[in-house]
Amino acid sequence: MTSPFPVSSSAPGEGQIVVEILPHGISALSKITFQYPLKLISPSPAAGQKSVLVFLLTYGGGLVGGDQVHLTIDVKPDGKLSIVTQGHTKIFKSPTRDVITKQRLHVTLQDNAALCLLPDPVQPFEGSVYQQSQTFTLVNTASLCLLDWVSAGRTARGEDWDLSTWSGRNEVWALAEPGGKPRLLLRDNVILAGDLEDSKDKGLRKKMQQMGIFGTLVLRGPLVEGLAAFILNEFATLPRIGARDFRSQDKMNEDSGITLSLDEKWRQTRLAQEKADTVLWSAARVRGCTVVKFGARTVEGGRVFIGSLIKQEGSISQIFGEDSILCIR
Amino acid sequence: MVRGASLPPVSLLTLTGTLTSSSHHFLLLLSDSALPLGSFAFSSGLESYLAHTRPKSSFPAFLNFSLSSYASTTLPFVLAAHRKPIDLIELDDTLDAAIMCTVGRRASVAQGRALLSIWDRSFSSALPAGASAAAVAALKDFTVLLRATSSNITTGLPTASAHLGPLFGAIAGILGISLRQAAYVFMLSHVKALLSAAVRASMFGPYHAQKMLASVEIQEGILKVIEQEWNTNIEDAGQSVPVMDLWIGRHEMLYSRIFN
Numbered sequence: 001m002t003s004p005f006p007v008s009s010s011a012p013g014e015g016q017i018v019v020e021i022l023p024h025g026i027s028a029l030s031k032i033t034f035q036y037p038l039k040l041i042s043p044s045p046a047a048g049q050k051s052v053l054v055f056l057l058t059y060g061g062g063l064v065g066g067d068q069v070h071l072t073i074d075v076k077p078d079g080k081l082s083i084v085t086q087g088h089t090k091i092f093k094s095p096t097r098d099v100i101t102k103q104r105l106h107v108t109l110q111d112n113a114a115l116c117l118l119p120d121p122v123q124p125f126e127g128s129v130y131q132q133s134q135t136f137t138l139v140n141t142a143s144l145c146l147l148d149w150v151s152a153g154r155t156a157r158g159e160d161w162d163l164s165t166w167s168g169r170n171e172v173w174a175l176a177e178p179g180g181k182p183r184l185l186l187r188d189n190v191i192l193a194g195d196l197e198d199s200k201d202k203g204l205r206k207k208m209q210q211m212g213i214f215g216t217l218v219l220r221g222p223l224v225e226g227l228a229a230f231i232l233n234e235f236a237t238l239p240r241i242g243a244r245d246f247r248s249q250d251k252m253n254e255d256s257g258i259t260l261s262l263d264e265k266w267r268q269t270r271l272a273q274e275k276a277d278t279v280l281w282s283a284a285r286v287r288g289c290t291v292v293k294f295g296a297r298t299v300e301g302g303r304v305f306i307g308s309l310i311k312q313e314g315s316i317s318q319i320f321g322e323d324s325i326l327c328i329r
Numbered sequence: 330m331v332r333g334a335s336l337p338p339v340s341l342l343t344l345t346g347t348l349t350s351s352s353h354h355f356l357l358l359l360s361d362s363a364l365p366l367g368s369f370a371f372s373s374g375l376e377s378y379l380a381h382t383r384p385k386s387s388f389p390a391f392l393n394f395s396l397s398s399y400a401s402t403t404l405p406f407v408l409a410a411h412r413k414p415i416d417l418i419e420l421d422d423t424l425d426a427a428i429m430c431t432v433g434r435r436a437s438v439a440q441g442r443a444l445l446s447i448w449d450r451s452f453s454s455a456l457p458a459g460a461s462a463a464a465v466a467a468l469k470d471f472t473v474l475l476r477a478t479s480s481n482i483t484t485g486l487p488t489a490s491a492h493l494g495p496l497f498g499a500i501a502g503i504l505g506i507s508l509r510q511a512a513y514v515f516m517l518s519h520v521k522a523l524l525s526a527a528v529r530a531s532m533f534g535p536y537h538a539q540k541m542l543a544s545v546e547i548q549e550g551i552l553k554v555i556e557q558e559w560n561t562n563i564e565d566a567g568q569s570v571p572v573m574d575l576w577i578g579r580h581e582m583l584y585s586r587i588f589n
Contacts, residue, residue, distance in 0.1 A: 183486070187427045191569045192571075207570050214572075241579075243584040283578075287425065295572060
């Protein structure tokens with residue numbers, strides 16, 4: 001006797017989000033599905049919300065060895081979506097290197113749609129095996145703000161890049177017209193190969209040069225152009241390394257008496273924080289996208305740095321709402 | 330009977346393939362430091378590394394990082410272009426999409442264009458008899474594309490950039506150099522350029538540089554990264570030393586620089 005019930009189409013770790021704009025101009029979810037070990041929650045829509053807010057969660061705050069998460073997101077024309085997390089995504093250890101924990105994200109952004117993905121860092125534990133891939137397909141009028149960052153592990157327990165393997169891939173594809181062939185704009189792959197259990201030489205730790213966090217910020221599209229230009233300008237005006245101060249003492253006294261503008265004050269504070277937390281960063285325009293790479297000695301140092309840039313410029317919270325920057329405040 | 334000396338771990342200099350003495354000749358030309366690629370102008374991040382880590386800089390550590398990083402980002406493209414030269418245009422574009430900073434892009438494109446120029450002006454008239462016509466045609470198409478447009482106005486994306494990696498792989502293949510030899514020469518040339526930059530940055534003298542170049546560590550290091558990347562798909566090529574992107578990206582922050 002055949003089963004009277006329809007065949008189940010759900011698979012573990014699979015999720016789908018579809019965002020559409022409602023007649024009165026507010027973005028809303030027309031579809032949100034998920035299955036263990038993926039969990040998605042979205043607060044009830046508020047009247048003046050600038051974007052839909054979705055929390056990307058896992059059970060227990062992390063993924064166990066072998067968990068596979070596959071999330072597909074479609075933001076329809078004029079829709080806006082912000083994705084945040086409730087704390088680091090912990091990657092627990094795998095019994096062997098063949099047991100791979102995977103997260104895959106496939107995003108399509110249509111005409112004038114926008115996505116802000118500013119999650120907490122991924123925290124790979126000792127012995128974890130993790131692969132992440134995030135693919136974004138955008139039409140020319142769509143916008144994307146993406147932060148992908150990874151920490152050294154449970155530093156409070158003495159972990160310092162003791163993961164087995166970690167690889168993260170971010171791809172941005174441009175779609176000239178709907179139904180056309182997408183063109184690859186950016187493929188950012190980071191591959192961290194952990195040391196073998198029996199090896200005494202902490203090769204990966206040496207490679208990470210005392211950074212406790214490493215991250216990439218990718219910006220593409222008209223809505224984030226302001227932030228991109230702002231960050232590129234800040235990079236260009238970073239003080240030169242090895243520059244010497246040739247001013248006379250009198251000139252120095254004169255200069256220190258000048259009242260700084262608010263922007264300048266912010267910049268001086270930020271530069272002091274970069275120095276204190278050993279923040280290294282660079283920004284560049286790459287094939288129509290702006291890519292910022294940064295590393296810091298501590299996770300907090302990295303968070304303060306990237307948060308400071310995004311908050312000072314202000315357009316992300318203006319366009320997506322205050323909650324979009326929850327994880328970097 | 331006297332036993333002969335044992336073969337090196339991988340017999341790279343065995344002349345396999347149909348084009349023997351000619352390919353040996355081109356192998357020596359492509360590995361020559363006098364090949365006018367302009368590699369001397371770039372330090373592959375060494376200068377920036379020194380500025381950031383002074384006084385605790387360690388050349389052997391940086392050499393290891395650079396070997397790992399250059400192999401994981403670029404070697405898969407060299408291998409892919411050698412295996413299938415007709416994919417050259419696509420490989421060039423895919424590598425362009427994977428380079429995250431302007432300084433690195435500049436170094437790769439400058440050397441790539443120089444290599445293409447060498448091909449055009451110097452090598453193409455001395456092609457070995459058995460050279461693949463399809464591969465030569467692919468190279469010609471690429472040159473035409475490169476000259477035709479500098480950048481697509483609507484997308485702002487280059488149609489062709491002329492990155493060093495894919496071009497090296499394709500040209501080495503046409504000249505009859507085997508895949509293993511091409512990979513070895515590519516990585517060895519990178520090490521030589523780095524040592525040369527270190528000598529010019531006054532880290533040590535030329536004799537010490539030659540000692541490092543001759544060392545077992547370098548030989549094994551190169552073979553190890555070639556083995557690691559031998560089967561890596563170009564989609565999986567990426568940065569294995571994230572801080573290298575930061576050092577190279579910040580190169581232009583140096584107040585005074587010897588290298589580009």
